[in-house]
Amino acid sequence: DSGVTQTPKHLITATGQRVTLRCSPRSGDLSVYWYQQSLDQGLQFLIQYYNGEERAKGNILERFSAQQFPDLHSELNLSSLELGDSALYFCASSPSAGVTEKLFFGSGTQLSVL
Amino acid sequence: AQTVTQSQPEMSVQEAETVTLSCTYDTSENNYYLFWYKQPPSRQMILVIRQEAYKQQNATENRFSVNFQKAAKSFSLKISDSQLGDTAMYFCAFVPEGETSGSRLTFGEGTQLTVNP
Numbered sequence: 001d002s003g004v005t006q007t008p009k010h011l012i013t014a015t016g017q018r019v020t021l022r023c024s025p026r027s028g029d030l031s032v033y034w035y036q037q038s039l040d041q042g043l044q045f046l047i048q049y050y051n052g053e054e055r056a057k058g059n060i061l062e063r064f065s066a067q068q069f070p071d072l073h074s075e076l077n078l079s080s081l082e083l084g085d086s087a088l089y090f091c092a093s094s095p096s097a098g099v100t101e102k103l104f105f106g107s108g109t110q111l112s113v114l
Numbered sequence: 115a116q117t118v119t120q121s122q123p124e125m126s127v128q129e130a131e132t133v134t135l136s137c138t139y140d141t142s143e144n145n146y147y148l149f150w151y152k153q154p155p156s157r158q159m160i161l162v163i164r165q166e167a168y169k170q171q172n173a174t175e176n177r178f179s180v181n182f183q184k185a186a187k188s189f190s191l192k193i194s195d196s197q198l199g200d201t202a203m204y205f206c207a208f209v210p211e212g213e214t215s216g217s218r219l220t221f222g223e224g225t226q227l228t229v230n231p
């Protein structure tokens with residue numbers, strides 16, 4: 001168990017809808033990363049938050065947004081969902097903002113857009 | 115931009131034998147880190163081993179070791195005494211040391227390793 005908790009584990013929704021994925025980092029970790037894993041795109045970095053502030057942005061669509069709250073949990077909001085958004089969404093955490101640190105991954109949220 | 119390539123989509127090995135997974139990468143950075151992560155059927159990504167590019171010595175973690183060839187931009191993973199629990203998707207990953215915007219872990223396509231009894 002990595003200590004990173006993601007909810008829900010599975011999510012089925014329809015095109016055009018909006019969903020929120022939640023992540024609780026390991027105790028004491030200040031950085032939260034979001035990654036998307038899909039069959040055609042592989043594993044892609046979406047966004048990183050450090051201590052409540054956006055730290056880095058990767059291949060995140062404008063329809064997607066994220067935030068990190070004062071208690072350090074993070075939420076990834078996906079709106080106007082399309083079939084191609086179906087993927088496994090991972091959250092990972094690390095103690096600081098350092099990019100070379102070991103990341104601790106959650107078990108992911110499997111999103112299916114029908 | 116960095117790219118990471120794993121040319122072996124699938125591999126299999128007999129229990130107790132040794133297997134080597136290949137990874138190449140392309141970068142203009144001089145200082146960077148390389149990782150191997152495994153993703154078992156449980157889906158969770160687990161760090162296997164990490165290598166700093168400035169270190170000549172190859173990293174080892176118990177049965178796992180790497181062959182890091184900086185000039186060739188090659189970073190292979192050797193698993194000795196393979197165990198059934200090693201069955202997983204293995205991802206090679208790269209990150210430059212500097213905090214360039216968006217420069218977080220870049221993953222390869224993955225290699226599905228199956229350990230047969």
